[in-house]
Amino acid sequence: MGLFGSKKKGYWIKEERLFRSDSYVCSVCKKRFSKASSTCPSCGAVMTKTKNDPGWVDDLEMIDAIFDD
Numbered sequence: 001m002g003l004f005g006s007k008k009k010g011y012w013i014k015e016e017r018l019f020r021s022d023s024y025v026c027s028v029c030k031k032r033f034s035k036a037s038s039t040c041p042s043c044g045a046v047m048t049k050t051k052n053d054p055g056w057v058d059d060l061e062m063i064d065a066i067f068d069d
């Protein structure tokens with residue numbers, strides 16, 4: 001039952017950003033990378049797909065917070 005004993009499966013969550021380059025979040029360990037690879041460089045999970053996550057919604061909310069004072 002070791003953490004690294006068996007192959008984990010996961011997927012990339014692609015975060016599209018307005019003001020930054022896109023990033024990819026591992027669904028298993030939640031670490032963020034600038035590009036997708038076939039396995040997670042951090043936890044070693046085998047990536048089966050990439051899902052889109054509209055991260056720009058967060059960016060817009062952040063702008064609201066800045067100008068909402």
Ligand SMILES: [Zn+2]
Pocket residue numbers: 026027028029030031040041042043044045
């Ligand atoms: Zn990972």
